[in-house]
Amino acid sequence: MPEREDEWTGLMRSAISGDSAAYHRLLKAVTPVLRAAARRGLARAGQPVDQSEDVVQDILLAVHLKRHTWDANAPFAPWLFAIARNKLIDSLRRRGRRVFVNIDDFAETIPGEPAAETAPASEVAAQLQSLPARQRDVLQSIAVDGASIKETAAKFAMSEGAVRVALHRGLASLTAKLREQ
Amino acid sequence: METDQLIRTLAADNAHRARPVGFVLALALLAAVPVSVTMFFAELGVRPDVMTAMRNPFFDLKFAVTLALAIPAIAISLHLSRPEASLHGWAWLLLIPAGLLVIGTASEMMMPQRLPMMTRLVGTNSRTCLTAIPLMSLPLLAAALVGLRHGAPTRPAVAGAIAGLLSAGLAATLYASHCTDDSPLFVATWYTIATASVTAIGAVAGSRVLRV
Numbered sequence: 605m606p607e608r609e610d611e612w613t614g615l616m617r618s619a620i621s622g623d624s625a626a627y628h629r630l631l632k633a634v635t636p637v638l639r640a641a642a643r644r645g646l647a648r649a650g651q652p653v654d655q656s657e658d659v660v661q662d663i664l665l666a667v668h669l670k671r672h673t674w675d676a677n678a679p680f681a682p683w684l685f686a687i688a689r690n691k692l693i694d695s696l697r698r699r700g701r702r703v704f705v706n707i708d709d710f711a712e713t714i715p716g717e718p719a720a721e722t723a724p725a726s727e728v729a730a731q732l733q734s735l736p737a738r739q740r741d742v743l744q745s746i747a748v749d750g751a752s753i754k755e756t757a758a759k760f761a762m763s764e765g766a767v768r769v770a771l772h773r774g775l776a777s778l779t780a781k782l783r784e785q
Numbered sequence: 786m787e788t789d790q791l792i793r794t795l796a797a798d799n800a801h802r803a804r805p806v807g808f809v810l811a812l813a814l815l816a817a818v819p820v821s822v823t824m825f826f827a828e829l830g831v832r833p834d835v836m837t838a839m840r841n842p843f844f845d846l847k848f849a850v851t852l853a854l855a856i857p858a859i860a861i862s863l864h865l866s867r868p869e870a871s872l873h874g875w876a877w878l879l880l881i882p883a884g885l886l887v888i889g890t891a892s893e894m895m896m897p898q899r900l901p902m903m904t905r906l907v908g909t910n911s912r913t914c915l916t917a918i919p920l921m922s923l924p925l926l927a928a929a930l931v932g933l934r935h936g937a938p939t940r941p942a943v944a945g946a947i948a949g950l951l952s953a954g955l956a957a958t959l960y961a962s963h964c965t966d967d968s969p970l971f972v973a974t975w976y977t978i979a980t981a982s983v984t985a986i987g988a989v990a991g992s993r994v995l996r997v
Contacts, residue, residue, distance in 0.1 A: 619799060622799070622800070623799075624796050624797070624799040624800070625796075627795075627796050627799045628792065628793070628796035631792040631795060631796065632789075632792060635788060635792065657788060660788055661786070661788055661791050664788070664791060664792065664795060665791075665795075666937070668795040668798065669803075670868070670936075670937040671803075672802070672803040672804070672805060672806070673806060673866060673867050673868060673936050673937045674867075675867065678869075682869045683867070683868060683869050685869075686868035686869035686939050687868050687937065687939075689939070690868060690939040694996060724787070725786065725787075725788060728786045728791060729786045732786065743794060746793065746794050746797050747786055747790040747791060747793060747794040748786070748790060750790075750793065752797070753797055768798070768800065768801065771794070771797060771798050772798050772801045775794070775795070775798055783996060
């Protein structure tokens with residue numbers, strides 16, 4: 605779908621030049637595609653597809669923290685899919701060590717068959733609890749309560765700059781913890 | 786956390802700008818170079834007859850070879866720090882130092898020599914070469930890996946190996962000014978073995994530390 609991918613490239617260019625709304629739209633637009641790919645990958649590897657949401661969140665975090673490696677003159681989709689493929693392989697490797705796959709479960713999740721339901725993502729939420737209090741509070745305020753940076757700053761009597769720093773550090777350490785788990 | 790909530794949080798962090806990979810790599814290497822240079826002057830130092838040696842084209846060729854390894858390796862590692870990148874179209878750059886060595890060896894063969902070929906190849910400094918180059922590369926290798934970690938290499942072992950070539954090329958440039966063996970045969974043998982070992986260390990280290 606070249607038009608779709610051109611649209612992504614345009615949105616990412618706007619995002620890089622500071623348009624957060626474009627960035628939000630881009631992440632919303634790529635998520636269903638990433639989810640479908642994660643399901644296909646998990647199914648092909650004989651892993652339960654209901655864990656796809658954890659993989660999707662893993663990919664989104666990597667996209668966010670590594671977006672400076674995207675060349676704004678190149679199309680966005682190949683970059684995105686390279687990150688996604690890499691993260692999927694990574695999480696299969698991690699899961700491979702601790703998930704026991706029953707052959708009967710596998711028969712029920714053949715590729716192409718729509719899975720009945722997807723378990724809510726749990727890994728990011730679990731790692732969130734292990735962050736330093738300030739980072740956790742800021743992340744929760746923005747993610748769960750839907751507060752803006754400004755509102756979060758007022759709530760915790762912090763400067764907006766301090767909220768931004770805590771937000772970014774929180775996301776970076778979440779990603780580091782996910783990688784090490 | 787719902788995926789929509791995560792997306793909202795990431796969008797809120799859009800203002801954060803990370804430094805370019807090239808900047809971080811340059812900074813890390815600039816911090817590591819003094820460490821390797823200190824190791825060099827503490828243990829080896831420039832050979833005493835360096836002024837005379839500079840008039841010998843085979844002495845100068847050593848620097849051409851080591852820099853022709855280090856500089857393309859820097860370019861390739863920056864390229865590989867992008868997730869969608871592959872070695873395709875870039876690997877030939879690594880043939881430049883090999884080509885220089887072939888030309889150098891051939892020209893030396895055509896000149897009258899005081900010493901037999903095996904004596905030139907074995908030289909007098911092979912053991913120093915095999916220890917000094919890998920040891921002086923280690924700080925540089927660590928720096929290159931720090932720089933690449935800031936990127937998103939999706940082939941960690943390959944990227945690590947290129948970081949190994951880069952650091953061995955820089956360390957060999959230092960070492961070349963100490964070593965009194967200037968024969969291209971010596972360089973082709975011992976520098977290559979030293980470089981290969983650093984490359985292997987880089988590949989192993991890269992596959993561990995360079996995960997996106």
